[in-house]
Amino acid sequence: MQQEPISIFDMFKIGVGPSSSHTLGPWKAARSFIGELRTVYPLASIKSVQVLLYGSLAKTGRGHGTDIAVQMGLMDQDPVTCAVDGITSLMEEIALNQKIVLGGETEIPFNPQKDIVFLMKESLSFHPNALTFLANLADGQHLASTWYSIGGGFVLKEGAAHTGKGQIQLPFPIDKAEDLLHWCRKTGLSIHEIVQENELSWRSESNTREGILQIWRVMKECVYRGCHTEGVLPGGLQVKRRAASLNKKLLKGRTYASFEEWISAIREGGNGFSYTLDWVSCFALAVNEENASFGRVVTAPTNGAAGVIPAVLLYYVVFCKGNAEEAIIQFLLTASEVGCIFKKGSTISAAMGGCQAEIGVSSSMAAAALAESMGGTQRQALMAAEIAMEHHLGLTCDPIGGLVQVPCIERNTMGAIKAITASQLALQSAPDFAKVSLDAVVKTMWDTSLDMNSKYKETSDGGLAINIPLSLPEC
Template identity: 45%
Template sequence: MALSVLDLFSVGIGPSSSHTVGPMRAARLFTEGLVGDGLLDAVSRVRAELFGSLGATGHGHGSDKAVILGLQGQDPETVDTGTADEQVRASTDRGQLCLAGTHPVPFDRSEDVVMHRRKSLPAHPNGMTFSAHGADGELLRERTYYSVGGGFVVDGDASGADRVVADSTEVAHPFTTGDQLLEVCRREGMSIAEVMAANERSWRPVEDTRAALLHIWDVMQECVENGCTRTEARLPGGLKVRRRAPGLRARLREAEAAADACAVRPASDPLQAMEWINLYALAVNEENASGGRIVTAPTNGAAGIIPAVLHYYARFIAEADEDGVVEFLLTAAAVGILIKENASISGAEMGCQGEVGSACSMAAAGLCAVLGGTPEQVENAAEVGMEHNLGLTCDPVGGLVQIPCIERNAIASVKAINAARLALQGDGEHTVSLDQVIKTMRETGNDMKIKYKETSRGGLAVNVIEC
């Protein structure tokens, strides 16, 4: 099994990688299978059933909409986010789906997209089953898929569906633990980013990987800009959450302009950078909550952390450049691979420690690397970032990726920067290893009650009254 940096970072649509991106990909995979086997023209009805966490919070996460778009051939990376809701509404109103974008079939949304709030499938909390029927009602095909976090989708027949996506690609420097990764770095005299870059050559040329990662960075920057320029005062959904990013950026820019206009500059706020970090994270996650274009990093619920820390690097570190951005993302992805292989990045499986904790750990590692950290210091930063998110529950109010998700990204972004700086003050030697903290995260997630794992049945989700 091998994972690429581009598996950990992909362009998609908000608000959730596991509940929106994954179901859209699964629905599209199902219709592509019908096309490939010559069954599409015989289909007169399709039905989708969503189970577990998908059924429990799918409406708030837009899972039903994602399925409808995917059945019609839409892809998370290219779907028009500005018209996605309109496309779904049109299909619902006219009572017709255009399967794979070419084959029209009758569609009754209440009957053909079923959300099972209390039923689960065995392999993973995010399970879904699609069925296609002929003119006489006969079953032409039925397939089960699992959305295992970060937009990854596996077939119901795949082994280890609750953990990984199979890829038999052989890489130059395989590793499955942090200790193995550090040993490769010592043996080869390479940084973590260099190990990752060498492995990426198994999939594509070096220049293609670099171009793809810089495109990811471009999308992250565009996402921040979109989040700062939205004109709607409130986020969609019943909570009526107020957007903060546009107003916060305006205030920060006004303060900078006023300071520049002063003949004598006032004493600078030593924590001013934190205001910008908060802004970047809020902008991304408000955009995510709006169903906008997002980089899954490694999930949508935690999508603001790595962009916020990268923006901090680009804005406040004088030596920042595109080489650093590439190094940051490669290093962060190495940590994400370790977490995905040895635990999970799925909130429905691990709670929010699997999402925000993972992103915080990845961001801390990436920043430590570009600030000159050794592989040992980078591993230390990643460990600190994860350790201090252990036990974090996933309890979205109203099933929406808004409260506490948006603020949680801002807090974790600052925590990641602190973890990197703390690690840089040491020599890389520390008591708790990254492998140990990942194992602890997995065990903690397994022990966590289901109501705290993206079901909206516990925590803030029941103690905050939805408006």
């Protein structure tokens, strides 16, 4: 399953919730389709556009906002910079006027109810998350373009050759954990130092640092916003947001006026076990409540699992005094490489592997990063990653109502806690005596993915999704 080299900024993408594979991926595919059109035809020559959604994208697309994402992409809105508070009004305007501004420049007729087609019983063989864009031109020509959203916001165009990153020769090529350990042994470098050297193949060290700190800023803003926003999540499940009330309860009246003052107020409460545990849960809840509300999050490595790494990183910052910029950069560099190993050797798509591919991978990434940050060796860090995933194997994806809410939001709290526990276990263990390697657990995860019934792979056809009676629109 060897793939092209993957950068930290492929694993950590700034985008909009609620799903990296069902929202961010289709959004990116739609923007790429617009770019395709521009290279061949003036957008003014496009008479109409239709979008066909297949497989998992059809079955859980409405709950995951796939229909919204493709419309935003067709308008060439950037998920990194668009005004997330204005998405709802844009959708209402399109539905009311039955017109869309293609590429942000040409208005064409567009009825979301008819021009976005959910093909519930059709799947394409390459990947369960597939979508096709159909464009009709004024001169009678037709153009079709099929894309696959393969998890974590990664997209592939059908028939397209790999270019770009795949042509780069990294100083330390890594496909497996054993490759990473080989380079660590040979050079004496830590995991994050190996990753930093590889990143120099794409950009300067200063640009990498700047980009990572931007990732961290978005994570912080997301947590802070989620911890101060009350209400009910959209979609019809009537799930009440909990992070804000938990934040208020834990702070016991302590006041603050900024993120930094908030962190200080949290520290004033001490570091007791249940207090710390509650905060880790609060951080994770905050991110995924924002994610479920079409907020801006960082795919880490997916949107559905976006709360795990920020929660564990904030645990490190708040309760382990790891708040220096250098420490945060090192944490995210290490986490990204573990995610790359899973993507190359297995999958980070719930539609391919169930929730083990999302929460399991994010927990593994966070565990390795925390273990190294706390002074662990390279082998202890990878042992932590293995422990975290070993205890997520077989985790299914069965979102109720096709929404990234139940059980997804709480699963982020569990993934974060498992990451911290895995890190602690590894730091108190000797890797020489470990019975299971990270590469073995990556392979096992892929084998499990292949064996898993498709109804447990982000379809809402099994598990909790069919055992909880609800009155929801078809999703």
